Amino acid sequence: LNAVVIAATGVFTPEPTISNEELAVAFNAFADAYNQEHAAAIQAGERLAKKPIDPQQVEAITGVKSRHVLDKTGVLDPARMRPSFPIRTEGALSITASMGLAACEEALARAKRKARDVDVVICAASSMERPYPAIAVEIQHALGIEGFAYDLNAAGASAVFGVQQAASLIRAGQANSVLVVSPEICSAHVDWRDRDSCCLFGDAASAVLVEAAAIAPPGSWAILGAVLKTRYSDAIRWDAGFLGGSSNLLAQDARKVQKELAPFVSDMVLGHLAELHLEAKQLRRLWLSQLSVSVTKAVAQGVLGREPNADECPLLLETYANISSAGAIAAFHKTSGDLGAGERGLICAFGAGYAASAIFLAKAA
């Protein structure tokens, strides 16, 4: 079997940011207007008054100070409270394809790889802008890549599911170079009128260039092993779809997720570590899905058997919030440069499904 590496990664971050303070101003204006409009019903106990957002409390509970979003104006308009996207004109790149393209271009540049040498593009994300043509085919076309492309969805674990499928193609000799790209517009999943969840999400895209070790550029990461697991749960659910689901916005039972997801993920990691004859203490760093401070840290704690420190388990939540499948790759992208040859780490992505995934890496000499 061909050995496989992560050759390089890229991240696209939309420029606009929304601080907790800005979000509170918009949300509280919406809440005031709502409470005024429904004052009689609220007084009669027929409706609940909307409570205001306290920016400091948001930070204390979620660890999030700010998040990047594609469209700040729409989200912060108290009369709208959701992003507004231009209708794509004929021939223009779709929105998620343009985000993904930027992330791919960074990964290719870092690997000094020309796009035409790539064989496959997998767009692996927790939502797709349209059913067809596949977003991956649009990105493939924009990059000028021959070969094939398709879309894959395993929610917050999509990127690592994509990397593992890419690795299988390479191991089986069917490709040498595969881009796995994860554009995430979580700002369009979330109900910005829901005080409890609207603070938690942001937008970004990641890209991973997965390659045969035989053609790997310097500074790549050997994939020592990988494991994927899914177990059905309704606790994180988004029913938007062509059949008309019961809700058009994300719903989650945060308490259930906290209780069930973290042990599911850490048990999977520990099981595969044992198969690789590795111990958790041999992992220099854990790059985890940025789901929330509590779930992300609980996974690290489950793997390490103790509280992780910030160097072992880097968090991007402060400035990115939860960016779904792009989170674990973005954490790796931003905090892997200081590891030396032979040092090992773990990219571990998880989320709705439940879906859990981990790849064990060693920095090449």
Place this chain on the structure above:
Amino acid sequence: LNAVVIAATGVFTPEPTISNEELAVAFNAFADAYNQEHAAAIQAGERLAKKPIDPQQVEAITGVKSRHVLDKTGVLDPARMRPSFPIRTEGALSITASMGLAACEEALARAKRKARDVDVVICAASSMERPYPAIAVEIQHALGIEGFAYDLNAAGASAVFGVQQAASLIRAGQANSVLVVSPEICSAHVDWRDRDSCCLFGDAASAVLVEAAAIAPPGSWAILGAVLKTRYSDAIRWDAGFLGGSSNLLAQDARKVQKELAPFVSDMVLGHLAELHLEAKQLRRLWLSQLSVSVTKAVAQGVLGREPNADECPLLLETYANISSAGAIAAFHKTSGDLGAGERGLICAFGAGYAASAIFLAKAA
């Protein structure tokens, strides 16, 4: 590398059917009402009158006599002209998961395989009922399968893209038994008020059990080779999505598809045949996507170098119409039983993207 086989297949066909005659009655009632309502504007040349459907003409042009749909009542209600689906109650299987489940159960029964021996479920279809949890995870759960599951989309080529990814997992030693399931509710993509396209589509689901040759049941099909290709095109497009696309229903430029897609697919097949040192005349049967009589036959003609006969290129269009990614597998499922040991065939799926895919098979001894 582990050798890979198609162990068995399954097809779920919804019971209700709509004949051309029934469709014409409903459509023409809608068209009459429309023309009456807009009589002034039509007379003033500001609107086009809706032309009626002639059932015999539909059959003559498309080859379709009837199609299966999940919800006949909603489609044939002239005031509605689209299917109506019940809101899924808590704990109930989603609609596409229940279709897929039925197809998987048939494939498992044919292979005499217990669900718990399956490692992976890939839901490979041209649209997903919701972003998350993945439909594949729900089917995995309903079957009681450990391991993992995810959703994949390459439009009409999805099923064969899924089979090829399954084959890579098996070749690379990461799975032994993979279900690739393709539930398609095309009746919810299509505009039943559009005379030109509404006759063309139907609903169904297919399943393929892909396995390592080492554990293959009797009567399986060796995968000799496979090839996937995508090339971006807007000619078949469905923009339904969470960002609010410009159209909520499928649009296609049939003339462009006819001109571009068939040679793209047949050239790919001929190229891979040469790599396998095979000639087209060594293929006993071609099981192709049931896109339309003209495109499907044009692909067969491109491969064979002459007009195909009905035995070489079986068509399901008469009773199924276009069932997207389920079409090529359904054709294989229904018309492969008479081939003998050593006989070769080709499953070739294609559609929007453009996406094209082919797997070359030989019936095991």
